[in-house]
Amino acid sequence: MSLNDTPRAMRLHIGLFGRRNSGKSSLINALTGQHVATVSDVPGTTTDPVYKSMEIHGIGPVVFIDTAGFDDSGSLGALRVERTRDAAKETDIALVLLSTGLDDGAGAAGNEDAFRWLEQLKRRGVPAISVISRIDESTAAASLAQVIEARTGERPVLVSAATGEGLAALRAEIARHLPEDYRARSITAEVCESGDAVLLVMPQDIQAPKGRLILPQVQTLRELLDRKCLVSCCTTDCLPAMLASMAKAPDLVITDSQAFRTVHALLPAGCRLTSFSVLFAAFKGDAPFFAESARLLRALPANAKILIAEACTHKPLREDIGRVKLPRLLKKVLGDAITVTVTAGRDFPEDLTPFDIVIHCGACMFNRAYVMSRVAACRSAHVPMTNYGMAIAALLGILDDVAIPGVD
Amino acid sequence: MSLNDTPRAMRLHIGLFGRRNSGKSSLINALTGQHVATVSDVPGTTTDPVYKSMEIHGIGPVVFIDTAGFDDSGSLGALRVERTRDAAKETDIALVLLSTGLDDGAGAAGNEDAFRWLEQLKRRGVPAISVISRIDESTAAASLAQVIEARTGERPVLVSAATGEGLAALRAEIARHLPEDYRARSITAEVCESGDAVLLVMPQDIQAPKGRLILPQVQTLRELLDRKCLVSCCTTDCLPAMLASMAKAPDLVITDSQAFRTVHALLPAGCRLTSFSVLFAAFKGDAPFFAESARLLRALPANAKILIAEACTHKPLREDIGRVKLPRLLKKVLGDAITVTVTAGRDFPEDLTPFDIVIHCGACMFNRAYVMSRVAACRSAHVPMTNYGMAIAALLGILDDVAIPGVD
Numbered sequence: 001m002s003l004n005d006t007p008r009a010m011r012l013h014i015g016l017f018g019r020r021n022s023g024k025s026s027l028i029n030a031l032t033g034q035h036v037a038t039v040s041d042v043p044g045t046t047t048d049p050v051y052k053s054m055e056i057h058g059i060g061p062v063v064f065i066d067t068a069g070f071d072d073s074g075s076l077g078a079l080r081v082e083r084t085r086d087a088a089k090e091t092d093i094a095l096v097l098l099s100t101g102l103d104d105g106a107g108a109a110g111n112e113d114a115f116r117w118l119e120q121l122k123r124r125g126v127p128a129i130s131v132i133s134r135i136d137e138s139t140a141a142a143s144l145a146q147v148i149e150a151r152t153g154e155r156p157v158l159v160s161a162a163t164g165e166g167l168a169a170l171r172a173e174i175a176r177h178l179p180e181d182y183r184a185r186s187i188t189a190e191v192c193e194s195g196d197a198v199l200l201v202m203p204q205d206i207q208a209p210k211g212r213l214i215l216p217q218v219q220t221l222r223e224l225l226d227r228k229c230l231v232s233c234c235t236t237d238c239l240p241a242m243l244a245s246m247a248k249a250p251d252l253v254i255t256d257s258q259a260f261r262t263v264h265a266l267l268p269a270g271c272r273l274t275s276f277s278v279l280f281a282a283f284k285g286d287a288p289f290f291a292e293s294a295r296l297l298r299a300l301p302a303n304a305k306i307l308i309a310e311a312c313t314h315k316p317l318r319e320d321i322g323r324v325k326l327p328r329l330l331k332k333v334l335g336d337a338i339t340v341t342v343t344a345g346r347d348f349p350e351d352l353t354p355f356d357i358v359i360h361c362g363a364c365m366f367n368r369a370y371v372m373s374r375v376a377a378c379r380s381a382h383v384p385m386t387n388y389g390m391a392i393a394a395l396l397g398i399l400d401d402v403a404i405p406g407v408d
Numbered sequence: 409m410s411l412n413d414t415p416r417a418m419r420l421h422i423g424l425f426g427r428r429n430s431g432k433s434s435l436i437n438a439l440t441g442q443h444v445a446t447v448s449d450v451p452g453t454t455t456d457p458v459y460k461s462m463e464i465h466g467i468g469p470v471v472f473i474d475t476a477g478f479d480d481s482g483s484l485g486a487l488r489v490e491r492t493r494d495a496a497k498e499t500d501i502a503l504v505l506l507s508t509g510l511d512d513g514a515g516a517a518g519n520e521d522a523f524r525w526l527e528q529l530k531r532r533g534v535p536a537i538s539v540i541s542r543i544d545e546s547t548a549a550a551s552l553a554q555v556i557e558a559r560t561g562e563r564p565v566l567v568s569a570a571t572g573e574g575l576a577a578l579r580a581e582i583a584r585h586l587p588e589d590y591r592a593r594s595i596t597a598e599v600c601e602s603g604d605a606v607l608l609v610m611p612q613d614i615q616a617p618k619g620r621l622i623l624p625q626v627q628t629l630r631e632l633l634d635r636k637c638l639v640s641c642c643t644t645d646c647l648p649a650m651l652a653s654m655a656k657a658p659d660l661v662i663t664d665s666q667a668f669r670t671v672h673a674l675l676p677a678g679c680r681l682t683s684f685s686v687l688f689a690a691f692k693g694d695a696p697f698f699a700e701s702a703r704l705l706r707a708l709p710a711n712a713k714i715l716i717a718e719a720c721t722h723k724p725l726r727e728d729i730g731r732v733k734l735p736r737l738l739k740k741v742l743g744d745a746i747t748v749t750v751t752a753g754r755d756f757p758e759d760l761t762p763f764d765i766v767i768h769c770g771a772c773m774f775n776r777a778y779v780m781s782r783v784a785a786c787r788s789a790h791v792p793m794t795n796y797g798m799a800i801a802a803l804l805g806i807l808d809d810v811a812i813p814g815v816d
Contacts, residue, residue, distance in 0.1 A: 006617040061618060195646075197653055204633050209414040210469060211627045218626060219619045225612050225643050230650045233629065233639040238603075242638045245605055247655045 006061040007215060009284075009367045011053060012182065013090050014062055014174065017117050018097030019110070020069030023133035023161055027097070028052055028064045030161035031170070049087045059175050065091065070113040086346060089373035090366070093177050094121045094128040095170075098148060098156065100138040111144075118152060124376075126369075127177040130156040131170065136163050185368075187223050187283045190405035191274050192252045197230045199246075201239055201255035201263050215364040216276040220254060239266055252403070254279065257389035258321060264398050274403040277389030280362035282405035284371045285387065291407045293357060293384030294394040302337045304356040306330060309374070311365040313345040322361055326388060333395045348374060352381040359391045414469040415623060417692075417775045419461060420590065421498050422470055422582065425525050426505030427518070428477030431541035434569035435505070436460055436472045439578070457495045467583050473499065478521040494754060497781035498774070501585050502529045502536040503578075506556060506564065508548040519552075526560060532784075534777075535585040538564040539578065544571050593776075595631050595691045598813035599682050600660045605638045607654075609647055609663035609671050623772040624684040628662060647674055660811070662687065665797035666729060672806050682811040685797025688770035690813035692779040693795065699815045701765060701792030702802040710745045712764040714738060717782070719773040721753040730769055734796060741803045756782060760789040767799045 016024040032054045050066040067087045068080035088094070096118050098111045114130070121128040130148050135141040135158045148156045157173050159166030192198055202217050213221075224231045232250065234242040236259040243249065249268035257275040267273055281290050300306075310322035319325055327340045343349070352358065358378055363371050378385035386394075393399040424432040440462045458474040475495045476488035496502070504526050506519045522538070529536040538556050543549040543566045556564045565581050567574030600606055610625050621629075632639045640658065642650040644667040651657070657676035665683040675681050689698050708714075718730035727733055735748040751757070760766065766786055771779045786793035794802075801807040 007619050010619045195649070202633060204630065211415050211418045211630060213621075213626050213630050218621050221629075221641065222612065222619060222621050225610060225641060228643065228646055230646060230653050231641040233633065233641065235633050235636065238636055238638060241603070245638050245655050247653050 006053075007219070007364075008051065008053065008063055009363075009365055010219070011061045011063040011367075012059060012178070013065060013092045013367055013369060014095060015065040015067060015087050015091030015093075016095045016097065017067055017084065017088070017114070017121075018069065018133070019071045019099070019113060022069070022097040022099045022114075024069075024097055025050075025066055026161035027095070027131070027133055027159065028066050030159075030164065030167060032064065049083060056171055056174070059171075059178065062174075070117065088121065088124075088126070090370035091121075091126055092179060092182070092367070092369050093174055094126050095131050095174075096121070096128055097131050097133045098144065099133055100135075100140040100144050115151060127179070129170075129173050129177060130154065132156050132158045134160060134162075135165065136160040185283065187220055187279050188227065188229075188254075190282070191254075191272060191279065191403045192224075192227075192229065194227045195229060196251040197232070197246070197248075198224055199232045199234070199239075199242065199250040199253045201236055201253060201259050202233055203236045203256050203259055216280050216362055219364075220276060220279065236262055239263065243268060257392045258325065260389075260392055260398065260402075261396050264396070264401060267401075272403045273401060275389040275393070277362040277387060278393070278402060278404055280364060281360075281387035281389060284363045284366065284368045285360070286372065286375045286385075287404050287406040289375060289379070289384075290386045290390050291399075291404050293386040294390035294399055296384050297357065297386070297391060297394045298333065298397075300334055300338070300356050302335050304334060304338045305354055306338055306340050307349070307352070307355045307358045308340060308342045309348060309358060309360045310342060310344045311361050311363045321388060326359065326391065329392065329395050348377075352378060352383045355383050358383055358385040360385060360387050362388060414461075415627070415772075416459065416461065416471055417771075417773055418627070419469040419471040419775075420467060420586070421473060421500045421775055421777060422503060423473040423475060423495050423499030423501075424503045424505065425475055425492065425496070425522070425529075426477065426541070427479045427507070427521060430477070430505040430507045430522075431569055432477075432505055433458075433474055435503070435539070435541055435567065436474050438567075438569035438572065438575060440472065457491060464579060464582070467579075467586065470582075478525065496529065496532075496534070498778035499529075499534055500587060500590070500775070500777050501582055502534050503539050503582075504529070504536055505539050505541045506552065507541055508543075508546040508552050523559060532781075535587070537578075537581050537585060538562065540564050540566045542568060542570075543573065544568040593691065595628055595687050596635065596637075596662075598690070599662075599680060599687065599811045600632075600635075600637065602635045603637060604659040605640070605654070605656075606632055607640045607642070607647075607650065607658040607661045609644055609661060609667050610641055611644045611664050611667055624688050624770055627772075628684060628687065644670055647671065651676060665800045666733065668797075668800055668806065668810075669804050672804070672809060675809075680811045681809055683797040683801070685770040685795060686801070686810060686812055688772060689768075689795035689797060690815075692771045692774065692776045693768070694780065694783045694793075695812050695814040697783060697787070697792075698794045698798050699807075699812050701794040702798035702807055704792050705765065705794070705799060705802045706741065706805075708742060708746070708764050710743050712742060712746045713762055714746055714748050715757070715760070715763045715766045716748060716750045717756060717766060717768045718750060718752045719769050719771045729796060734767065734799065737800065737803050756785075760786060760791045763791050766791055766793040768793060768795050770796060 018024050032052050052064045054062060056062050065087050067084040096114050098114045118128050118130060132141050132144055141158050145156050157166055157170045159170055221231060232242055249271045252272045253263060255263040255275050257277040281287055308322050308326060323342055330338060330340060375385060393402045426432050440460050460472045462470060464470050473495050475492040504522050506522045526536050526538060538560060540549050540552055549566050553564050565574055565578045567578055629639060640650055657679050660680045661671060663671040663683050665685040689695055716730050716734060731750055738746060738748060783793060801810045
């Protein structure tokens, strides 16, 4: 663990998919070991994918996801394959490995799984690169490449982890497949201008352990400094003194959503208001859909079924927002007849139709691809989905006063 | 890795020392597994100590250090024993394990190493608790306890990792040995009052990767918020605009030491100035000694030999402070005839006498005990030791204008 790493959820996620022994792990080792330093390894369990972080020159911080083989048939096989499907949900760019070692060397029979994965990934909008691995072990790579090109319309990249052949070409191909908005994505660009005075309200009482700030606060502050903003920070109780110390009112206040009511009441005229959670909802998810869904909250039926999805799997804190405070506020506004279900981490119901709405946390531990896979699941089940910050603002009746990136 | 962990260097370091098979690892597992969650494991290599972090109720965040046995005689034995000595340097509280299984069961012969360690640790001012482990495996614990009490004057704690007996007593004993100033230690208490307006100058250009702030900035900001200060943050180029936006001048400016010259020139009247590096020098080390040493810098001989000690082992950054900028400034002020040696991480010369001065980084990756072991080494070799921030201020001729905790 390095304290100076880029947070994993902000790295480009490159998933490797292929049969067992198609060379996924060796390829990651070759990519991470030969030309750059591996900055962290998080060993997987027998069922979990393994994440390896690194910097790729010209691309930036990435994380490789080493998945179980499609064809895993051990006692944990089904679970491992399920986790591989889950890894696909957070994949920004997929490398699908095909191999000449799987059948007669020239045909596609042993690679049918891989062709199916290529199709599925592309159907879901995930850029997928086909890779013929272990080319040093066989002379049949060229014929397999022709088969792949005939079936997919794209030339595969030929690599050998053992000799290093093709690795540079593969890195170039990854760079070519970068999502268009990958570099441009910003947390604060739509709610304030460069150079603006921005006040951050950051209550610290129950949130972060000794000596730390929670990740959304760090990421937001860092981006504001990079954007040459003048940033002020205080806890909720110090807000009146902070405002009084400023020669003029700030252009924007970003608050912890839990302090929305207090901050809204103290907001100077002409100053915009938003929350860390709202900004991350837009950064990681679909802000217009979340805002539209939040507006439905107060009109839910008395017996509404509400799913709260929390990304963190930490032991619940005293006055935990997802497990205690938000359910309490929901019941106060909507009545005691509602049913609130809380899920944590990667648990998320397959069948969302029993729920009237999903309320998701800011997802600082998930990447955008993963949150968007949940948005897609909600949309396809016709279930509204919103976020902690927008839900709190809607329940307090102040949503129209909150600046939401991409909305209005 | 959890992004919400307390930084390791801020945890109470509890080192376990004992012969091989004295039960160190089982005891750590019992302490971390039974009553609390292990929040992170950093697996060691064959030579490095293993760190396990946890929270102990009533004490707070701690890290256990599992060391190699005193008696390790494998091919890497000597190196492992050396690393164990190094681990003792960062130990705030030591548990020294003695066992009845090492000789005839009642005597001290097999435990002579442990008695030597107990003495050495106490001589160096490290609180050490003697522990008889594996008491479920023998009936001779009581007689060994008498031997220990006779030799050390203190009753050992009797524990069994297998049955859990004695674990609560051991935790109480650890709490009783807490260093007096452990809870009270503060980064900023001596340079500003609660409620003060504090401006942080945090250039971000070359320091932290995307989405992050470096640890001293995070820790300082967090503490200032906890102390109800009104905190403003900007990059160096925005300082004039930041000052203009405030109704009155801040009480204190804390800058990155690399911006000392610029910030000093812009400092409003009546406002105190210090740097993150200076604050951490005092938090982790011996500020009066560092300040006194810094004052010697400009009087060093033309052929002075200077050791720069950097705690981070990161790949050198472009314009790295320890490896590029500070040596350049030293040569500019002291002349090209000086010799600058740079060490990183745990490398630190056994023999310091060839050097005229040691300049240490802010040591955000080390704990206070470890930095103080280096202070002790410098003092006993009669070599001055200072810190990046104080050295820069001294070389710029502004040291007298810098607020240093514990010095005025």
